[in-house]
Amino acid sequence: MLTHFGEALQDNSLIVMLNSVGWMAATIEIVHYFSMFVLVGSIAVIDLRVMGLAGQQQSATKLAQRLFPWMWAGMALNFLSGFVMFGGIAASYIPDSTFHMKMEVILAAVIFGIIVQWKVPAWDRLPAMPKGAKIIAAISLLLWVGAILAGNEVPALSGLG
Amino acid sequence: MDSSLVTFGSWLQNRSFALAVATSDWAYPFVQATHFTGLSLWVGTTVATDLSLLGMGNQYQTPLQLFNVLFVWNWVGFCIAVLGGFLLFSASAATYLINPAFLTKLGVLIPMALMLHIVIQRKMREWGRQETPRVARIAGLVELLFWISVVTAAVSIPYFG
Numbered sequence: 001m002l003t004h005f006g007e008a009l010q011d012n013s014l015i016v017m018l019n020s021v022g023w024m025a026a027t028i029e030i031v032h033y034f035s036m037f038v039l040v041g042s043i044a045v046i047d048l049r050v051m052g053l054a055g056q057q058q059s060a061t062k063l064a065q066r067l068f069p070w071m072w073a074g075m076a077l078n079f080l081s082g083f084v085m086f087g088g089i090a091a092s093y094i095p096d097s098t099f100h101m102k103m104e105v106i107l108a109a110v111i112f113g114i115i116v117q118w119k120v121p122a123w124d125r126l127p128a129m130p131k132g133a134k135i136i137a138a139i140s141l142l143l144w145v146g147a148i149l150a151g152n153e154v155p156a157l158s159g160l161g
Numbered sequence: 162m163d164s165s166l167v168t169f170g171s172w173l174q175n176r177s178f179a180l181a182v183a184t185s186d187w188a189y190p191f192v193q194a195t196h197f198t199g200l201s202l203w204v205g206t207t208v209a210t211d212l213s214l215l216g217m218g219n220q221y222q223t224p225l226q227l228f229n230v231l232f233v234w235n236w237v238g239f240c241i242a243v244l245g246g247f248l249l250f251s252a253s254a255a256t257y258l259i260n261p262a263f264l265t266k267l268g269v270l271i272p273m274a275l276m277l278h279i280v281i282q283r284k285m286r287e288w289g290r291q292e293t294p295r296v297a298r299i300a301g302l303v304e305l306l307f308w309i310s311v312v313t314a315a316v317s318i319p320y321f322g
Binding site: 034 | 206
């Protein structure tokens with residue numbers, strides 16, 4: 001079932017074109033990297049703020065409201081460009097265990113990112129950031145760095161990409 | 162190409178730390194992740210500041226207030242990115258030093274982008290008030306385009322290799 005999906009995706013004429021025309025493939029890669037920096041940079045600063053390591057002179061809620069839209073915009077572009085790159089050799093990615101690990105780490109990072117976004121206003125109303133908040137933010141930060149590392153491990157360990 | 166550059170490159174890539182990055186099975190993805198994590202902090206905080214100069218996103222704080230929160234982690238990210246980048250470069254220095262995309266990235270685009278970045282930061286007290294002057298908006302836009310061009314050059318390196 002998944003294998004069929006992978007093969008169909010790989011044969012899709014739009015996916016083939018986006019991955020085989022040199023400047024289009026390069027543009028998608030540029031979008032993937034740049035949006036990843038914006039995505040991870042935005043959430044990392046909010047995590048650091050919650051952990052008490054950044055911008056203590058400003059409210060965490062205000063900073064979060066400022067940065068979360070860029071995190072979501074970065075994520076949308078990152079996932080879209082990533083999907084196109086995945087589509088190009090989908091049948092090879094689908095059974096690959098390192099690629100599975102990358103997707104799992106990203107899923108966990110996204111879940112923690114959402115928890116942080118959802119809880120920041122409540123945490124911010126307390127006189128001090130609760131210990132649990134700092135732990136959740138630290139896990140979020142580690143997971144996002146882990147997502148980058150997992151992304152680099154796919155070509156390193158599986159030779160894909 | 163200048164032979165003294167290539168001589169330097171060969172010398173550098175034969176240092177023990179450079180050989181360790183190049184030949185170890187596990188080190189390379191970790192060093193790459195270091196470079197990308199630093200870049201996430203650097204690009205994420207820079208993009209947020211430039212977009213606020215452009216008046217984009219919500220206006221919960223002036224560009225100056227946002228800049229004050231992001232400044233330290235902006236440069237922490239820069240240092241991490243340079244450290245990781247230097248190690249990646251060392252691993253195959255002689256090859257990088259004859260690559261036109263790498264030379265454009267490091268010799269032209271990054272110095273120009275960095276100079277503009279520092280000018281914007283020094284002007285922030287003046288530019289980051291309620292009413293952002295037109296010149297500040299142009300500077301913010303040009304800086305964004307500069308960093309996109311840096312990523313473009315970086316992605317192009319293998320195409321010239």
